[in-house]
Structure formats: structure tokens, C-alpha cells
């Protein structure tokens with residue numbers, strides 16, 4: 029009995045660890061140059077010009093300390109949006125499709141890369 | 143909620159969005175100070191400061207003040223209004239009356255909200271809320287609350303504007319954050335352990351001006367008990383008012399208006415030289431510990447206006463009416479203009495009388511009864527209603543002065559039954 033529980037616990041812990049390792053990058057499909065990009069509490073290096081994408085970043089995601097939020101700074105305004113989480117340990121690209129700087133709207137989507 | 147409350151609340155949101163536009167001001171503020179850690183980690187912001195930036199933490203208390211600011215603006219429009227809460231652990235369906243056209247659905251197209259229910263994630267389970275309320279450390283509780291489904295679930299599930307840092311653009315933001323605030327109140331009632339390291343916060347720092355008025359300076363620690371703002375959340379059809387001293391700090395008359403039973407006692411004190419009013423459309427009960435001091439101006443009353451049939455038709459805890467036209471056929475269009483018409487119904491006769499001076503609709507019932515005439519626009523929004531007491535002839539003049547267009551005239555009796563529903567075209 030104890031052994032069964034032990035195995036179940038181990039599997040449970042492994043499944044959490046499995047989900048927590050994230051590989052993501054950000055792609056800029058907007059017409060703007062994007063700076064100060066931050067995802068899962070990690071500040072990305074440099075800026076993204078239109079049609080550029082970042083390198084992949086790897087992070088151990090813990091949802092008590094890193095927020096599943098993308099922040100990005102465009103033309104004097106800071107935009108924030110919750111990002112979808114991949115259900116599996118995939119590499120994903122968060123594609124910023126558009127940023128409407130007049131109405132302050134941002135549209136993103138997640139692409140599973142593998 | 144009663145039809146009256148829904149209509150008034152929807153109208154109030156539209157009113158706040160016009161003129162000085164408080165809704166946009168709040169959405170922009172929330173967006174500008176949402177989280178600054180991508181630009182300057184030392185900058186004050188509203189979200190995601192725990193667990194490592196405790197000195198900056200203001201999540202629950204800041205949103206409490208934002209709800210209070212909104213509710214005060216609404217009460218300036220109609221003192222009976224308060225922001226209801228959306229219990230997203232119980233009211234989980236996109237078919238809920240919450241989202242219907244006469245309520246939160248009204249804003250989807252008008253405010254370009256692009257909601258996409260269930261698109262990104264789940265709503266919290268009742269069990270997850272029960273578990274969360276048992277956490278004992280305030281910062282751990284607040285951190286869990288903000289990041290996990292009890293708070294983030296509704297933002298993600300509704301999606302559109304709600305999933306962005308401009309979420310106060312969607313009126314359901316306010317119904318969600320009153321629920322968040324109620325849960326914080328429930329937690330504080332049990333644990334009595336909320337505290338902040340800060341003594342100031344953004345927007346409520348005594349310098350922010352909106353529409354010509356400087357917002358007050360608020361120390362977060364002064365409002366960790368929601369009574370400090372005169373706020374009491376009702377639950378299961380009961381509003382319990384306790385441990386409170388009327389002070390008129392915020393309003394010259396403190397009105398506690400609920401559609402539920404109000405029970406005031408256990409150190410609820412209407413103090414000398416204060417003015418307060420408990421008003422329910424159900425009942426008001428004063429229990430031991432209630433005190434109206436000599437020299438106080440205190441009233442308790444039943445709101446007769448909405449205790450009429452409008453209220454009796456809507457006694458469920460949640461707004462669960464059907465859509466206005468679910469139960470009636472509307473194939474028959476009446477042109478309400480010169481020289482039209484007649485129709486026969488076994489129970490009801492509805493006629494229009496064209497007259498160069500006095501256009502009117504006459505509805506003849508087969509016997510005298512209480513009824514309500516409701517006028518809807520074609521999106522289903524209730525525009526006008528009038529109560530008729532024990533009558534068999536109803537006359538509507540000039541369609542209440544409404545602009546030319548197509549409307550639905552509906553007559554409902556005291557049992558909630560639709561007696562007649564007809565499309566009318568006012569030329």
C-alpha cells in the first residue's frame with residue numbers, strides 16, 4: 029500500500045516537473061518595433077523589429093513565482109496580456125499578431141513548434 | 143437581480159463610459175501600472191509583486207479601492223446601485239443570464255470586447271476557493287489568489303479585453319473584482335491577518351485628479367476591513383450588517399439597499415448626528431446589538447417601487463430569466479402608422495389608433511389583472527416598463543415618446559406569463 033502511494037507521489041512530482049520546464053520564443057508580426065519584452069518573469073534581450081523573432085528561452089516555470097504574462101513596450105505604452113500555456117513540454121512561439129496603439133489593443137497567439 | 147437592477151446597472155456603465163469616461167480612465171491606469179518589471183523593477187505597480195516584492199504589494203487593496211471608486215460613481219447616478227459580484231466558481235456557463243443581451247452581453251459589440259468564452263483556461267472550482275480560504279499567511283494567500291484560477295481564471299476564461307492589462311474596459315471586470323473582494327473579506331473575517339508594508343498606493347495617493355476631482359489619499363492598512371468603506375456583501379439571500387458605526391464619511395445619507403433580506407445587529411450603530419437608511423425589496427430585520435442612537439436620523443423601509451410584480455417575478459438568487467423573446471412567436475409585425483390595423487387573440491386584443499395628435503396602442507385583456515408593459519429594442523434590451531394595477535385596458539401613448547424604429551411590446555402578468563408580445567414599427 030505504502031509503496032503504491034510512493035510511486036503515485038513520485039509520478040505526480042515528475043509530471044509537475046515535466047510541465048514546468050518551458051521553452052519559448054516571441055515573434056513580432058506587428059508593424060512596430062517591440063522593446064522591454066518579458067514573459068514568465070524573464071526579460072528578453074534586445075528588441076524585436078517587425079517580422080523578427082527572438083531566440084528560444086528556457087525557464088523552469090513555477091506558477092507561484094513566475095507569471096504567465098507577456099509584457100511589451102511600444103511607442104510609450106506598456107502592454108500586458110496573459111499567455112496561453114502549452115499542455116505538454118513543447119517548444120512554443122508566442123506570436124504578437126498586432127498592436128493597435130490608438131485603441132491600445134494587443135493580439136497574440138501561441139504556436140506549438142514541435 | 144431584478145430587471146430594474148439590471149437595466150439600471152447597464153445604463154450606469156454606459157453613463158460612466160460617456161463624458162469624462164471613467165471606464166477608459168480606469169482601463170488606461172490599470173494598463174499603465176499593471177506590471178512595470180519589464181521596464182524598471184523598482185517602479186510601483188499593481189500586479190505580480192508577490193512573493194519577492196512585498197514592499198510593493200497592493201493587489202487586493204488597490205482593486206478594492208477601484209471597486210469603491212466605481213460604485214461611488216454609480217451611486218451618484220442611482221443611490222440604489224451597487225456592483226453585484228460574479229461568483230465564477232458557481233456561475234460557469236456561457237449560456238448564463240449574466241451574458242445575455244440585457245446584461246453583460248450588451249457591451250460585447252458596443253465596446254468591441256472580443257470575448258471568447260473558455261478560449262484560454264478554466265474557471266475556479268468551488269473546492270479550490272474553499273481550500274484557498276484556509277491558507278493562513280496573508281501574503282501566501284494573496285499570491286495564490288492573484289496567480290491562480292480564483293482571480294486569473296475569469297480573466298482568461300472571458301478572454302478578449304479581460305485577458306489583457308486593459309481589462310477594466312469590460313464591465314464584467316467589475317463584477318469579477320467584487321467577487322475577488324468578497325473572498326478577501328471572507329478570508330479576513332476568519333483570519334484577521336491582512337496587512338501591507340506600504341502606507342500609500344498608486345491612484346489613491348492624494349494627487350490623482352479625475353474629472354476635476356482629486357481622489358483621496360488612502361493608506362492600504364486602513365481598509366483591510368471592507369466595513370471601512372461601508373461595504374457588506376450579501377450571500378444566500380441575506381445581507382448581514384454588523385460591527386459598523388454609521389459615519390457618513392463618504393455620503394450624506396448612507397443607503398444600504400439590497401434586494402435581499404437585510405439583517406442588522408451585533409454592533410450595527412446608527413450614531414448620533416448621522417443619516418442612514420436600510421432598504422430592502424424583501425425584508426429588514428433588526429436583531430440584538432442594533433442601536434439607533436438618539437439624535438440619529440435612521441430609517442428602515444421596504445422598496446415598494448420594485449416590490450411590485452417586477453420583483454416577484456425574479457426571486458432567484460441569480461438572474462435566471464429567459465431571454466425576453468424565447469417563449470413567444472414574433473412573426474406578426476405590426477406597422478404602427480397611419481391607417482393600420484387589427485389582430486385577434488383569444489385572450490388579448492391589441493389595437494393601434496392612428497390619430498394626427500395622439501397615437502396610441504390599446505391592449506384589451508379578457509379580465510382585470512396586474513401586469514407590466516415592457517418595451518424592448520430588437521437586440522432584446524429593455525427600454526421602458528410600466529406597471530398597471532388590476533386593469534383590463536392598457537393604453538400606451540406615442541410609444542412613450544421613443545424614436546422611430548422597430549420595438550417589441552410585451553405584456554407580462556403577475557405570474558410571469560407573457561400575455562402578448564408584438565413587434566411594432568413606429569414611423
Ligand SMILES: [Cu+2]
Nearest residue numbers: 172188189205
Ligand atoms: Cu487588476
